[in-house]
Amino acid sequence: MMAKLFRAVIMGPPGSGKGTISERIAQSFGLKHLSSGDFLRENIAADTEAGVLAKTYIERGLMVPDHVMTRLLLPRLEEMTRHSWLMDGFPCTLTQAKALNSTCDLDLVISLNIPYETLKDRLSDRWIHPGSGRVYNMGFNPPRVQGRDDLSGEPLIQHDNDQPEALVARLRHYKDVAKPVIDLYKSKGILHTFSGTETDKIWPYINSLLSTKIPSRPETDTQHIPLP
Numbered sequence: 035m036m037a038k039l040f041r042a043v044i045m046g047p048p049g050s051g052k053g054t055i056s057e058r059i060a061q062s063f064g065l066k067h068l069s070s071g072d073f074l075r076e077n078i079a080a081d082t083e084a085g086v087l088a089k090t091y092i093e094r095g096l097m098v099p100d101h102v103m104t105r106l107l108l109p110r111l112e113e114m115t116r117h118s119w120l121m122d123g124f125p126c127t128l129t130q131a132k133a134l135n136s137t138c139d140l141d142l143v144i145s146l147n148i149p150y151e152t153l154k155d156r157l158s159d160r161w162i163h164p165g166s167g168r169v170y171n172m173g174f175n176p177p178r179v180q181g182r183d184d185l186s187g188e189p190l191i192q193h194d195n196d197q198p199e200a201l202v203a204r205l206r207h208y209k210d211v212a213k214p215v216i217d218l219y220k221s222k223g224i225l226h227t228f229s230g231t232e233t234d235k236i237w238p239y240i241n242s243l244l245s246t247k248i249p250s251r252p253e254t255d256t257q258h259i260p261l262p
């Protein structure tokens with residue numbers, strides 16, 4: 035019998051560690067990690083109509099409008115009827131959350147609650163490989179060769195968006211738009227909030243929560259069965 039599918043969302047302000055934690059969850063529990071940012075970058079690289087439109091917003095440091103996001107992401111999720119997944123970066127707004135609601139039932143929402151000073155320190159030290167979206171931090175997870183991506187060897191860049199002046203505005207905006215989304219998931223009884231300043235200290239709590247929710251791990255009993 036196929037294991038029950040599991041659908042989760044991870045939310046948090048820029049720099050809260052959504053990408054970093056999502057990778058750990060994907061590796062430990064075999065969920066597919068879906069990232070709105072990666073998905074947008076793929077569409078931009080492929081010059082799709084929505085990608086061209088999204089690029090005009092991202093280049094100005096703005097959020098992509100809800101109707102573009104839902105038009106891009108929902109069909110993709112609808113294709114994933116046989117997969118368990120973890121979505122990072124979507125939904126960001128109540129309109130997106132309601133649209134997602136009409137497509138699927140979420141099992142769990144993880145919300146990361148990280149102090150502003152911590153976010154500021156991390157993001158001012160974040161380096162990105164623009165081609166793949168791989169993320170480094172000079173203290174926490176530095177690249178093997180300074181300034182170069184581990185896999186491609188290509189140069190890493192920093193986003194102006196990650197510098198303190200832009201960050202204050204992004205965080206204020208996040209708080210405003212995320213609050214009703216968090217309230218919605220709280221009212222559904224699926225919200226789990228994790229607070230702290232270090233991913234390595236938060237991770238064991240997320241790991242043990244997921245261990246109680248996701249019955250089978252890839253390395254234990256699904257060796258011959260394709261993952262859901």
Ligand SMILES: Nc1nc2c(ncn2[C@@H]2O[C@H](COP(=O)(O)OP(=O)(O)OP(=O)(O)O)[C@@H](O)[C@H]2O)c(=O)[nH]1
Binds near residue numbers: 159
């Ligand atoms: N010093 C430190 N850096 C961390 C920690 N956890 C994550 N980081 C780094 O902080 C930065 C932000 O982490 P991400 O995983 O990209 O955060 P995110 O929430 O996905 O960020 P956005 O893509 O902007 O929404 C990256 O450079 C990470 O390597 C931590 O516990 N300590």
Ligand SMILES: Nc1ncnc2c1ncn2[C@@H]1O[C@H](COP(=O)(O)OP(=O)(O)O)[C@@H](O)[C@H]1O
Binds near residue numbers: 048049096098195
């Ligand atoms: N759910 C979303 N709604 C609107 N815009 C989004 C969404 N997810 C991503 N974006 C846009 O794509 C950009 C890149 O996203 P991401 O890689 O998650 O990184 P970051 O939030 O650090 O910029 C965002 O800055 C934003 O413009």
